[in-house]
Amino acid sequence: MSRLRLVGVFLRLGVLNELQYRANFWIQLIRSLVNLATALAGLGVVFSQATTLDGWRQDELLALVGVYFLVGAGVNLVFLPSMSQFIGDVRKGTLDYVLTKPEDAQLLVSIRRVDIWRLIDVAMGFGVNGVALARLGSDLGPGRAAAFGLTLLAGGAIVYSFLLALATTAFWFVRVENILVVFQSMYVAGRWPVGIYPPWLRGTLTFVVPIAFAITVPASALVGRLDWPTLVGTVVLAAAMLAFSRWFWSVGVRHYSGASA
Amino acid sequence: MISPLATRVPTAPDPTLRGAATRDATISVRGLRKTYAVPEREAGAVAAVRSLVRRTTREVPAVADVGFAIAPGEVVGFLGPNGAGKTTTLKVLAGLLHPSAGEVTVLGHVPWRRDRAYLAQITLVMGQRNQLHWDIPVGDSFVLNRAIYRIPERQYRETVDELVDLLGLEELLPKPVRNLSLGERMKCELAAALLHRPRVLFLDEPTLGLDVSAQRRIRAFVAEYNRRHEATVLLTSHYMADVEALCQRVIVIHRGRLLYDGDLTGLVARFAPDKTVVVELAGDAAPELDLAAYGEVVRRDGGQVAFRVPKAAAAAVVGRLLAELPVVDLTVEDPPVEDIIERVFREGGAQGDVASPPDGAAAREPSDGAVAVPAGVSR
Amino acid sequence: MIAGRAAGPRALLGLYRAQFAVHLAAQMQYRVMLAIWLIGLVLQPLMYLVVWATVARSQGGEAGGFTAGQFAAYFLVLMVVNQLTFTWVTEVTEYRVREGEFSPLLLRPVHPIHADLAENLTYKLLTLTLTLPIALLLGVSFGADFSPPVWAVAAFVPALGLAVALRFVADWLVALLAFWVTRMTAINQTYSVLTIFLTGQIAPLSLFPEPVRVVAAVLPFRWMVAFPVELLLGRLSARETLVGFGAQAVWLVVLVAVLPWAWRAGVRRYSAVGA
Incomplete structure (x- = not known):
């Protein structure tokens, strides 16, 4: 409970401090709009040449773009800025301050920074999903909504775990500022359904860089393409990734403190 | 110094x-x-x-x-x-x-x-590394530490008041850390590190x-x-x-x-085997005297002469100096700790x-x- | 500013050689980092390769004038060209200004752009030893249809060199905004998204509607990546090739002329703020 409050404090302070820079709002809005526009234009170019892509119709892929924005916004809202700070802290040695706090270090490191402007992307993601559903003319029953919610959470957990594992490498390699830029370029792989890739690459994008998978599944749930095995598999994968990244993090901390040496 | x-x-x-x-x-x-x-x-x-x-x-x-x-x-x-x-x-x-x-x-x-x-x-403060966040006001960093350390409201108020008073932080709390001088920043760092007593x-x-x-x-x-x-x-x-x-x-x-x-x-x-004996000599007697006989002369500035003397011999040397030279003033010092x-x-x-x-x-x-x-x- | 003073060409050469050695050693230390970085560089073109090859196959083997094999060739050449023209100047500069690490650079008697360029070139040569084999391997596995005419190969080399220079200078100019804007992340991301879109990394520019193509060609974007790629694939006529070289040259001259002016203004601003 008090951990939830801690998250609240970070969020509140993030909002309060950003509101001082109101000019920033416009820059951020433009960024979000450009991002969305290029994503939709990419979709448009593909469907100017074809009517379906690996069995996905245009409006179904629109839902995928929506999920892509939603999960991306969630990650960018807290996790990415926090990991960026974490990597800087390792390099500067100020991580020591985090590790001497009586709170779970992984939690602290994951939620310390908030980029509230990403709420614009959250809104856009929901907007795009709404449009996609309306154009598909299908209504979201409670079962499908639940499946969507569940897989969205699982997808978010998968992406978070992947990001944490990437950032944790800072304990060994110190200078990994660029790894977050890399994450962003990897995240782009989620813009298309994972099914279009050849098997070897699909495996990579499911288990090694599981971003495409994490985004395809909730989108499938939203448009009603999801089957039970995939749903269960996704939840299991999310749990496994969370456990793995937590373990890897603790190995990193132990390495940092020289316990493994 | x-x-x-x-x-x-x-x-x-x-x-x-x-x-x-x-x-x-x-x-x-x-x-x-x-x-x-x-x-x-x-x-x-x-x-x-x-x-x-x-x-x-x-x-x-x-x-x-x-x-x-x-x-x-x-x-x-x-x-x-x-x-x-x-x-x-x-x-x-x-x-x-x-x-x-x-x-x-x-x-x-x-x-x-x-x-x-x-x-x-416990707390850790490192002079050359900041824990306070660069962009946010000092007071906000305090609030964060309060949440992290789960400090009860009343104790928090008391501690902040005490620290603000002791360190003179009143005007610094609303400022972002980047706008503080090095000395101000350090005071705030210390305060943030001590909120949980x-x-x-x-x-x-x-x-x-x-x-x-x-x-x-x-x-x-x-x-x-x-x-x-x-x-x-x-x-x-x-x-x-x-x-x-x-x-x-x-x-x-x-x-x-x-x-x-x-x-x-x-x-x-234990580590300073010598003492420094500084004497102020009367008039311009100093130039003609054979000062080296009393100990190693480390400094000579007009009538003022400083000798380095082994600790054990210090008392004897002081006695001889007082007896044999026109001493106006004499001090015995340990070398600076540095x-x-x-x-x-x-x-x-x-x-x-x-x-x-x-x-x-x-x-x-x-x-x-x-x-x-x-x-x-x-x- | 001292940093603006020009150093002699021989001194500069010595500087580049020293920088090369240092960065080579440094990047060797961060080889795991390099490998992870490569995944990102490879993944995006690979993704669009797959998307477009899928489209081409679903349309009976050809879409927008590209067969699946030609799409493969396009995106793999693009992968190499993108890797060779890519810089992380905008991110690094933002980071330096934010962390107050720019001041020491200003004290050096050499313009910081030289160190950046040397590092960038070192990095590219180093990673080329990895991207080329990867591109070849992927070319085989995706059946890339790659048979460039000899004249195109010859013309490709200077086009690539100009593209590298153009993108580097353009990135450096955008990076200089960090002196004025405190939060560059959003601007950098917008620039990066636009670059990806307008340099033909999502789809060959010829597949886009007219307005997008015009924007990409009037601005320097097309000439930073897409032009050498299209050239090597033999998709450009002699006339288009000459226009391309002309556009590259004009943009390069313009940007290089603006650079010292923008740099001085930026440094003045930076010193005034006293960050």
């Missing part, structure tokens, strides 16, 4: 207290040892490519065998040159580093287990880079905090003034080994049998390439 020791009242800690300290000590360290595996590579592109295939590492001891005990409420200065192992020891105590060997307890906890109960009672303070160079008045302010504050809350303080500093003003006791380590543990006066007695410390390190270095860690292993300067820095060591 450094007052000669002759003018200082020695404040030796009660030896019985220190003897008992191992049992009831706040901090107890026995046989502490810490070695780093440092990757080795020669300079140059060829070696760089070779290191792709095979990386050689070398074991570097940072702390070889250190033991001490600190009683509750003591303020102890931790001295040593760069790379001596001070920061390593401090980090072990703060739970940041896992030692290679040795027994350490602080407040009854093993630090590197990082129990919540332990971490809630820690019982043990680890201060690593808390006055580094500050001007003299800011240093004095920090010193006075630490002394006051120690007095009010009976907190135990372990502090490293390059400024002897810090140590002289705050510490009844000093621990000197060099090349990972303990060289001295006791009060400052004892340090002087000189003694320097001598300690020189001599300690000569005897030391522990390999000195390379620059990267324990140097405190941030090295930007950080090529050979082992994890967990100060960068």
Whole structure:
């Protein structure tokens, strides 16, 4: 409970401090709009040449773009800025301050920074999903909504775990500022359904860089393409990734403190 | 800047207290040892490519065998040159580093287990590194620490009021850290680090880079905090003034080994074999006299002459000077503590049998390439 | 500012050689980092390769004038060209200004752009040893249809060199905004998204509607990546090739002329703020 409050404090302070820079709002809005526009234009170019892509119709892929924005916004809202700070802290040695706090270090490191402007992307993601559903003319029953919610959470957990594992490498390699830029370029792989890739690459994008998978599944749930095995598999994968990244993090901390040496 | 020791009242800690300290000590360290595996590579592109295939590492001891005990409420200065192992020891105590060997307890906890109960009672302040967030107002950082340490509202109010009062922070709280001067920032860092009223303070160079008045302010504050809350303080500093003003006791380590543990006066007695005798001679008698007969002349400035005299012979020399020369004024001084410390390190270095860690292993300067820095060591 | 003073060409050459050695050693140290970085560089073109090859196959083997094999060739050449023209100047500069690490660079008697360029070139040469084999491997596995005419190969080399220079200078100019804007992340991301879109990394520019193509060609974007790629694949006529070289040259001259002016203004601003 008090951990939830801690998250609240970070969020509140993030909002309060950003509101001082109101000019920033416009820059951020433009960024979000450009991002969305290029994503939709990419979709448009593909469907100017074809009517379906690996069995996905245009409006179904629109839902995928929506999920892509939603999960991306969630990650960018807290996790990415926090990991960026974490990597800087390792390099500067100020991580020591985090590790001497009586709170779970992984939690602290994951939620310390908030980029509230990403709420614009959250809104856009929901907007795009709404449009996609309306154009598909299908209504979201409670079962499908639940499946969507569940897989969205699982997808978010998968992406978070992947990001944490990437950032944790800072304990060994110190200078990994660029790894977050890399994450962003990897995240782009989620813009298309994972099914279009050849098997070897699909495996990579499911288990090694599981971003495409994490985004395809909730989108499938939203448009009603999801089957039970995939749903269960996704939840299991999310749990496994969370456990793995937590373990890897603790190995990193132990390495940092020289316990493994 | 450094007052000669002759003018200082020695404040030796009660030896019985220190003897008992191992049992009831706040901090107890026995046989502490810490070695780093440092990757080795020669300079140059060829070696760089070779290191792709095979990386050689070398074991570097940072702390070889250190033991001490600190009683509750003591303020102890931790001295040593760069790379001596001070920061390593401090980090072990703060739970940041896992030692290679040795027994350490602080407040009854093993630090590197990082129990919540332990971490809630200690604090770490590093002079050259900020914990306050650059972009947000100081007050907000306090609120964050309040949430992290789960400080009850009332206690938080009281503590903030007290710290604001003691450090004069009133006007700083709404400012973002980036707009503060170095001295202001350090005051805020200290306050943020003390909100949860820690019982043990680890201060690593808390006055580094500050001007003299800011240093004095920090010193006075630490002394006051120690007095009010009976907190135990372990502090490293390059400024002897810090140590002289705050510490009844000093621990000197060099090349990972303990060289001295006791009060400052004892340090002087042990490591300064000479005294400085300064005489003021009447008229212009000085030029013609054979002054070298009394001792080594280290300074000669008109009628004023300074001799270096072995401690044992000091009394005799003073007697002879007074009897044989037209002395107007005479003082006997210990050399400045800084000189003694320097001598300690020189001599300690000569005897030391522990390999000195390379620059990267324990140097405190941030090295930007950080090529050979082992994890967990100060960068 | 001292940093603006020009150093002699021989001194500069010495500087580049020294920088090369240093960065080579440094990047060797961070080889795991490099490998992870490569995944990102490879993944995006690979993704669009797959998307477009899928489209081409679903349309009976050809879409927008590209067969699946030609799409493969396009995106793999793009992968190499993108890797060779890519810089992380915008991110690094933002980071330097934010962390106050720019001041030491200003004190050096050499313009910081030289160190950046040397590092960038080192990095590219180093990673080329990895991207080329990867591109070849992927070319085989995706059946890339790659048979460039000899004249195109000859013309490709200077076009690539100009593209590298153009993108580097353009990135450096955008990066200089960090002196004025405190929060560059959003601007950098917008620039990066636009670059990806307008340099033909999502789809060959010829597949886009007219307005997008015009924007990409009037601005320097097309000439930073897409032009050498299209050239090597033999998709450009002699006339289009000459226009391309002309556009590259004009943009390069314009940007290089603006650079010192923008740099001085930026440094003045930076010193005034006293960050």
